[in-house]
Amino acid sequence: MSKYQADVQALLQYVGGKENIRAVSHCMTRMRFVLVEPAKADTARIEAIPAVKGTFTQAGQFQVIIGNDVAIFYNEFTAYAGIEGVSKDAVKAAAKTNQSLAQRIVGTLGEIFAPIIPALICGGLILGFRNIIGEINFFADGTMSLSDVSQFWAGVYNFLWLIGEAVFHMLPVGIVWSITKKMGTTQILGIILGLTLVSPQLLNGFSVATAEQIPVWDFGFAQVQMIGYQGQVIAAMLAGFVLVYLEKFFKKICPEVVSMIVVPFLSLVPAVIVAHTVVGPIGWKIGDAIASVVYMGLTSNVRWLFAAVFGLLYAPIVMTGLHHMTNAIDSQLVNLYEGTILWPMIALSNIAQGSAVLAMSMLQKKNQRAQQVNIPACISCYLGVTEPALFGVNMKYGFPLVCGMIGSSVAAVISIGTGVEAYSIGVGGLPGILSIKPQFWVTFLLAMAAAIVIPFVLTFVVGKRKLDTAALQGEAVEARPEAEPQPISAAADGEIKSPITGKIIPLEEIPDQVFSQGVLGEGVGIQPTGNEVLAPADGTVCSVMEDSKHACGIQLDNGVELLIHVGMDTVSMNGEGFQLHVHEGDRVRLGDRLITFDPEKIRQAGHPTTTAFVVTEPGDFTFSFRSGLEAAAGQTTVITCQ
Known part of the structure; x- marks a missing residue:
């Protein structure tokens, strides 16, 4: 059997x-x-x-x-x-x-923008910092900025534009590259196509509206405007997909012996022509139309209603993954209007959900197990990472999620009602104020206050009524019968070492709901700075993924089982960037090498490198976990077994 x-x-x-x-x-x-x-x-x-x-x-x-x-x-x-x-x-x-078609489109859009988001956030912070030192007049009775009175800061102000320009003006290069990467075609061709959209030979896209005359390529029978697509999102996406499908088509019909020569030429040249004559102008119009509709909704007589609905629904949208579509709209708003009034509401929604978790932390201050989730989830949410808060706390109890949504809705109405505008996408939490235009700081602080106070008060009041004593103070822990001491590792004191060099984080901060909610067992997360997985204790390899090579299970001598899962959703990489050094049934000693991996390839594939290290089979033992420390693989104790 x-x-x-x-x-x-x-x-x-x-x-x-x-x-x-x-x-x-x-x-x-x-x-x-x-x-x-x-x-x-x-x-x-x-x-x-x-x-x-x-x-x-x-x-x-x-x-x-x-x-x-x-x-x-x-x-x-x-x-x-x-x-x-x-x-x-x-x-x-x-x-x-x-x-549905809509879900597939949004999913694809999210996968395209995921690798670009870090650059957009970095660019937003840089622009925010530039404006603090160069646009706010702190000196000479409010007539001069820091860069006006200091040559050093003037140099910093000018130098930082090098990065800002690369992020926002050259955005089409990143978009087309990401599309080719996502669709599995030649990425360098995507980069080249993106560069042709922002070439310095073209009239800068940001100058088109004010240009007295637009230069053209004159072919005799036809003329093509020499317009650049700096900062354009939709046009770049359409051009990227033209290139992708041309390359896939010619790969199918070209003999392999000439494919290396013929396919790149027949893919890239027509793609560049179509980009500048057809899809570029169409994409420009579409992008302008979408951004104009959103902008009109946010500036119309019923903008408060638009803002209220958006603020209310943004957190549930995050949980479905549909929130990625706002990146394209935000980028288009920035390029059209030199700022976005949409992104501040996103930051306020994140703050509101963090405030709901803060109230839960106050309610459950005597529940140590709950606090292990609440505190890090609240901190990460206030810093713009909402998933631990949404999946680990607010959705679990239900009412904190709703209270956060209500606070977010009110804050969004304040933000739109007072015209708050950001330079660009920024850090979606409390530090987000650095991306807000300085003239709106006071009103944004007012909206932030609403996003903090309303969810906190509502959650606290509702929680007092809904949570029972066990939820507030923690379940009583059943006493375990004393067992004979059993060997657990090479160490005699029940210590289990970190399998990877890196920072140890609480389990709840792992960006995967199965691990973060402890479904597979208690443990910790690791933000790797090394690239080797070492045996955390003596034991036997009980499970490995021979094809994807991204995870390994170890059974210790006393029956306790541990799982080391490198990166999130890295199974989809099919082993690329991973090397497995053991097989199921192998005996290993503390410090033996199990897996080596390439963190950069994981990031390039669009996956977090965060590693889960969990106790999947605890037996009759109790465990304590350490987090918040920098650990050395095979040396630093992160789990203690008793």
Whole structure:
């Protein structure tokens, strides 16, 4: 009899049977289904199966969390169901059929902008700093700025524009590169196409409106305006997709022997021509139209209603991943109007959700377990990273999420009502004020006050009534029967070392809800500064991903099992950037090398490098976890077992 026979039979029944499975695969911890009719999956019954630790749906995939034994479970499931598993890429492709056209478009948009966001945030901070030292007149009775009275700061002011110009004027280069990267075509061709859109030979796109005469290429029978697309988003995206589909077409029809010569030429040259004659002008008009509609809504007589709805719904939008679409609109607003009135509301929504968590932290100050989630979630939310707060606290209890939404709505109305405007996208939390134009600082501070006070008060009042004593003070911990001391590692004192060199963070700050909510077990996250995974203790390798090479499970001598999962969603990289040094069943000693990886390739693939280090099978032991320290692989203790 197979190990999971009963659980496998139950899972097949509750997902709707074999006929309801379009594709199935697995990663290190989860079964990944693409279902014909997702509504047929009975999640309540599935989550009651002993081997199942939880379920969730993401990007068209119904994911069933199993844990370290997922490979065994998967093999038994596919054998019993009489179906063949497929690759992760095939599952991902099949999952798209479960998404609406709008979801696929927004998902693609999000994946395109994800690698660009760090540059946009950096550029926003730089512009904010430039304006503090160069645009605010602190001196000479309010007539001179810091750069006016100091040659050093004048030099800094001028120098920083080098970066600001690269980020915002050259944005099409990043967009077209990201599209080619996302679509799997030649990235250098994308970079070259992007450069042709912002060439210094062209009239700068920001100067078109004021230019007395626009230069042209004169071909005799036709003339083409020599207009640059500096800062243009939609035009760059359309040009990028033209290049992608031209390259894919010519790759299919060209013999491989001449492909290296013919495909780049026949892809790039027509793409540049089409970009400047067709999709560039069309994209310019579309981008202007979208930004104008949003701008009109935000400046109309009913702008308060527009702002109230946006502020109310932005946090739920974040949880669906649809918030990425605002990046394109923000960028277009910046390019058209030299600022954005949309982004300040986004920053205020993040602050509001953090304030709801702050109230929960005050309510649960005696609940040490809850505080391990509340405090880091609140800090990260105030600094612009909302996922730990949304998934770890606010959505879990429900009412903090709603209270934060109400506060965000009021703050958004104040922001729009007083005309608050930002130079660009910035850090979406309390530091976001650095991206706000100085003349709006006072009113933005007023909106920030609403985003802090209203959610805090509402959450505190509602929480007093809704939370019981156990939730406020923490459940009583059952006393464990004393057990005979058992060996746990090479260390005699029950210490488990960090497997990777880097900063140890609380589990709740891992940007993945399965890990951050402790579904697979308690543990810590690691922000790697090294590139090697070492054995954290003596034990036996109990599970590895031979194909993707991104994760490893170790069983210690006393039965405790640990999971090391390098990066988030790195299973989709199919092993690129990873090298596995062990196999299932290998005996390892503390400090032995398990995996080496390339952090830069993980980032280039659009994934966080954050590594999960969790206790998936605790046995009869209790554990304590350390975070907030810089750890050395194989040397620094991060988990203590008793």
